[in-house]
Amino acid sequence: MDNKGPVNAPEFLRPPRVPAWREASFLQSLGPAFGTDLPPRAVHDAHWVARSARLAGELGLADWLAGPDALDVLAGNRVPEGIRPFASVYSGHQFGVWAGQLGDGRALLLGEVDTPAGAMEVQLKGSGQTPYSRMGDGRAVLRSSIREFLGSEAMHALGIPTTRALAVVGSPLPVRRETMESAAVVTRVAPSFLRFGHFEHFAHTAQDVAAARRLLDAVIERYFPALRGEAEPATALLEEVARRTARVIAQWQLVGFCHGVMNTDNMSLLGLTIDYGPFGFLDAFDPNHVCNHSDDQARYSYARQPGVAFWNLHALAQALLPLVDGPPEEASERLLAALEPYKAEFAAAMVRGLRAKLGLVAERDDDAALADDLLQLMAEDRADFTITWRRLGRFDDEAAAVRNCFLQRDRFDGWAARYRDRLAFESSTPQQRAQHMDRANPKFVLRNHLAQGAIEHAMDGDFAEVQRLLAVLERPFDEQPENAAYADFPPDWATEISVSCSS
Ligand code: AMP
Ligand code: MG
Numbered sequence: 001m002d003n004k005g006p007v008n009a010p011e012f013l014r015p016p017r018v019p020a021w022r023e024a025s026f027l028q029s030l031g032p033a034f035g036t037d038l039p040p041r042a043v044h045d046a047h048w049v050a051r052s053a054r055l056a057g058e059l060g061l062a063d064w065l066a067g068p069d070a071l072d073v074l075a076g077n078r079v080p081e082g083i084r085p086f087a088s089v090y091s092g093h094q095f096g097v098w099a100g101q102l103g104d105g106r107a108l109l110l111g112e113v114d115t116p117a118g119a120m121e122v123q124l125k126g127s128g129q130t131p132y133s134r135m136g137d138g139r140a141v142l143r144s145s146i147r148e149f150l151g152s153e154a155m156h157a158l159g160i161p162t163t164r165a166l167a168v169v170g171s172p173l174p175v176r177r178e179t180m181e182s183a184a185v186v187t188r189v190a191p192s193f194l195r196f197g198h199f200e201h202f203a204h205t206a207q208d209v210a211a212a213r214r215l216l217d218a219v220i221e222r223y224f225p226a227l228r229g230e231a232e233p234a235t236a237l238l239e240e241v242a243r244r245t246a247r248v249i250a251q252w253q254l255v256g257f258c259h260g261v262m263n264t265d266n267m268s269l270l271g272l273t274i275d276y277g278p279f280g281f282l283d284a285f286d287p288n289h290v291c292n293h294s295d296d297q298a299r300y301s302y303a304r305q306p307g308v309a310f311w312n313l314h315a316l317a318q319a320l321l322p323l324v325d326g327p328p329e330e331a332s333e334r335l336l337a338a339l340e341p342y343k344a345e346f347a348a349a350m351v352r353g354l355r356a357k358l359g360l361v362a363e364r365d366d367d368a369a370l371a372d373d374l375l376q377l378m379a380e381d382r383a384d385f386t387i388t389w390r391r392l393g394r395f396d397d398e399a400a401a402v403r404n405c406f407l408q409r410d411r412f413d414g415w416a417a418r419y420r421d422r423l424a425f426e427s428s429t430p431q432q433r434a435q436h437m438d439r440a441n442p443k444f445v446l447r448n449h450l451a452q453g454a455i456e457h458a459m460d461g462d463f464a465e466v467q468r469l470l471a472v473l474e475r476p477f478d479e480q481p482e483n484a485a486y487a488d489f490p491p492d493w494a495t496e497i498s499v500s501c502s503s
Contacts, residue, residue: 021083022112025121026192028086030218033202033211035088040076040108041128041138043171043183047071049142049458050149050466051167054474055189059115065167074187075169076108076127083111087130091205092197092265093315095299101205102197102265103132106140109193122166123193126185139175142168143455144503145184146466147446148276150454152188154446154473155273160251161244162273163190168466170458177502182459190272192223196241196316197265203319216323223270232334234323239338242313243345244271249309250349253302254357255442256282256385260292261501262300262308264315278499281445283490284382285375294501306346313339356440357389359433362425370422373415381407384489386445393437395419396430442476443487449494450486 027034048071056065064070072078079085087104107125125148126140140148145168155162166187173183202212216234220227230236248271252259259266260278268274280291287303295301300308317335324331354371355363378388383405391402399416406412426433446469454465472483480487 021080021110021122022114022119023082023084025086025109025112026218026222027088027194027198028084028109030214031211033089033206033208034215035086035104036131037084037086038108038130039079039085040124040185042077043075043169043173043185046075046077046169046171046185049146049168049170049184049463050470052149052153052165052470055153055164055166058117059113059120059166059189061113061115061166070167071169073110074124074167074185075171076124076185085110085124085127087132088193088198089132089201090195090197090265091201092195092263093200093312094263094265095295095297096311098204099263099265101132101201102134104130105133105136106130106138107188107193118191120189120191121193123188123190124185125188126183137175139173139183140186140503141175141177141181142170142184142458143181144277145170145186146455146458147279147451147499147503148186148188150446150451150466150469150473151276151279152273153470154476155257157474157476158251158255158442158445160255160257160273161248161271163188163193163268165189170463190268190270190274192268192270193274194219194223194269195265195274196267196269196312196319197263198269199316199319200264203322209322212319212323216320219269232324234320235334235338238313238317238320238335239341241269241271241316242339242342245309245313246306246342246345247271247349248273249306250346250353252305253350254353254440255445256285256302257445258282258289258291258300258302259305260295260300260499262305262312264312267309267312267316277503278501280448280499282385283447283494285378285385285388286382287375287379291499292501293498310339310342313342353440357392357437358419358422359393359395359428359437359440360422360426361428361436364422364425367422370415370418373418377406377408377411377415381405386442386447387487387489389441390438390443390487393434393441396434438479439477443479444472444476444483446473447490447494448497448499449490452494452497 056062085108087108089103091101092099107123108127110122112119112121129138149165149168152162152165166189169185171183174180175183202208220233227236258280266275278292289302290298351368388405403412454469457465472486
């Protein structure tokens with residue numbers, strides 16, 4: 001860590017202490033077509049709302065984050081020497097409609113930091129207006145910032161690829177949404193915040209093929225080294241993005257995660273979960289559940305996520321078309337062919353994941369049907385998604401517990417008999433199986449009402465619950481008997497919580 005300041009200098013003479021941050025971030029180094037350098041806008045009375053000591057440790061930033069300078073830097077109140085904050089431009093399809101130019105309207109990259117886990121981009125979200133803010137104020141509210149912080153760290157702990165969150169800084173700065181709220185700045189961390197919309201921008205908005213090609217080459221060089229030297233880089237990249245997307249979406253489905261706003265500008269090119277807004281984890285299982293109250297067409301319902309991701313990949317394919325040589329019809333065909341593996345990759349990831357959730361190691365043809373029939377019954381009975389799967393891990397010892405999750409008990413008994421027969425083909429003991437299933441079926445997920453509880457305390461100035469909830473969610477598969485209340489059925493009022501695009 002760099003600290004070249006004079007020893008014992010008074011605070012105001014000490015240069016800002018910055019870890020080993022590289023000045024230019026990936027997109028910034030590609031040229032002015034990719035975004036704008038600009039400083040964050042300050043907030044007054046900045047204070048810590050939450051910090052992830054775990055992520056800080058992984059990044060080698062633990063000392064810095066606990067030190068005296070981090071608050072000012074992560075509030076956007078001070079730009080340390082050698083850092084050039086940057087907002088990137090992208091475009092995208094929102095709710096299935098071409099939306100034109102978007103961009104980092106309230107986010108700024110601070111740069112890249114070399115970490116033991118590789119180079120990571122550090123980004124402030126909610127740090128003020130940028131040239132891409134359109135009608136927005138460039139701010140984020142405390143409520144949605146806490147949700148993003150907890151959501152991303154919870155997903156990471158579940159083993160799901162995601163952008164991370166290092167900290168939330170709060171400020172009394174008023175921010176107008178449906179009501180007046182207060183501002184916050186989230187520090188997000190990821191190897192890259194590149195979106196499908198970055199390619200869409202150069203294809204459709206800027207119509208700058210040279211820039212798109214620069215982006216393609218640089219993306220492969222930096223983030224997809226296995227694709228270096230491919231004869232047709234655009235199709236090779238598309239296929240790899242399709243496969244990664246298939247796998248991450250399968251992981252969402254398997255834990256009951258709904259993203260809420262799967263616009264193409266919110267789709268990560270690296271296959272990460274990105275842009276936590278009106279997301280939610282399923283409580284009672286309803287495949288048609290819509291977590292975003294602004295989504296009145298139910299475009300982004302739980303069950304539609306895999307299809308929507310495929311649609312979004314088609315938008316990416318279209319954006320890559322100018323980068324494929326040859327007659328456009330043939331180029332399109334090759335791009336479409338590169339998307340095909342999505343279906344098999346998704347199906348395989350689902351079956352693999354469902355087997356793990358059922359505690360099955362052997363592979364038999366009717367495993368998918370067995371899982372589907374359970375899901376069907378869970379849907380009909382609105383069984384709690386997380387609790388039902390977790391209890392299934394105790395099937396041998398406490399069959400009644402999982403049976404109690406259902407209303408149609410006779411139908412569950414019919415399914416249970418099939419499951420018992422199927423388990424006879426397994427060589428594991430019930431104890432081993434329970435252990436395996438407990439690694440596939442989390443006990444703790446960020447249910448809306450848990451986030452809401454932490455947010456309400458935070459709005460009263462008490463941030464302890466955010467940190468407590470983070471600690472629980474960092475170990476989602478552990479029994480944590482002392483935290484059993486966080487794994488309970490949601491209270492009745494949970495269905496009343498309204499989460500919309502407003503953040
Ligand atoms: P989202 O769907 O939340 O990812 O936002 C879509 C686009 O709107 C992105 O380009 C955001 O940067 C931008 N945006 C959202 N909220 C604001 C805001 N309050 N101020 C400025 N830009 C915003
Ligand atoms: Mg977004």
